[in-house]
Amino acid sequence: MKALITGGARSGKSRHALALAESLHPTRIFLATAEALDAEMAVRIDTHQRERGPEWVTIEEPLDLAPVLTRRHGHGHGDGGAVIVVDCLTLWLSNLMQAERDVPAEFARLTAAITAAQSSVVLVTNEVGFGIVPDSVLARSYRDHLGSLSQQVAAVCDRVVLVCAGLPLTLK
Numbered sequence: 001m002k003a004l005i006t007g008g009a010r011s012g013k014s015r016h017a018l019a020l021a022e023s024l025h026p027t028r029i030f031l032a033t034a035e036a037l038d039a040e041m042a043v044r045i046d047t048h049q050r051e052r053g054p055e056w057v058t059i060e061e062p063l064d065l066a067p068v069l070t071r072r073h074g075h076g077h078g079d080g081g082a083v084i085v086v087d088c089l090t091l092w093l094s095n096l097m098q099a100e101r102d103v104p105a106e107f108a109r110l111t112a113a114i115t116a117a118q119s120s121v122v123l124v125t126n127e128v129g130f131g132i133v134p135d136s137v138l139a140r141s142y143r144d145h146l147g148s149l150s151q152q153v154a155a156v157c158d159r160v161v162l163v164c165a166g167l168p169l170t171l172k
Contacts, residue, residue: 001083001120003159005168006127006150012166017085017122018052024120025083030058031068033092062095066113069121082119089125089153093146107149111156125150127162 001024007013021028030052036042049058061068069084086092096106114121129147134140154160160172 001122001159002114002117002157003120003122003161004125004150004153004157005122005161005163006125007163008127008130011163012168013124013126013163014087015166016161016163016168017087017124021083021085021120021122024122026055027082028056029082029084029119030056031065031084031086032058032060033062033065033086033088033095035060035062035095062092063099063101065092066109069110069113069117069119072118083122084117084119085122085124087124089123089149090128090146093142093149097142097145103145107152110149111152114153114156123153123157125153 003017003020005013005017005020030049032045034041034045036045049056052058059068065086069086072081093103096103114123125146127150128143134143154172157172159170162169162171
């Protein structure tokens with residue numbers, strides 16, 4: 001299973017992604033794209049890790065998601081041996097832009113890795129296109145890239161879910 005979970009900030013999308021992953025496989029990997037660049041973010045990351053519990057293995061990878069997705073995790077289940085939750089593509093894009101990576105090339109690497117992954121993959125992203133047009137070139141570029149990324153990832157996923165107010169709406 002390959003799934004994309006999207007929604008607004010604090011919509012319940014991560015909770016939905018974790019619940020879906022827990023229903024798919026007993027071996028669970030949380031692929032975190034956030035970096036603890038300040039004290040508040042460090043506390044937030046620690047809180048989320050404790051909430052997930054010891055059943056989850058956390059891999060922190062702010063930039064190079066593709067190799068983690070295509071690596072075989074665990075063994076003996078015939079499906080790559082794990083389910084991987086990527087949380088989130090929104091921060092990953094920000095990291096790519098800040099590192100001045102080739103964004104379209106990175107999107108192609110990611111979608112190829114999702115397709116090739118033997119494990120189930122559940123990806124989380126934010127829907128940022130419902131608001132007003134941003135007033136800066138950088139913010140418009142980010143919004144446009146994220147919209148493109150969401151479309152490309154949705155195209156290679158079996159399931160796409162929009163979460164709003166904690167309620168999932170299956171789009172695909």
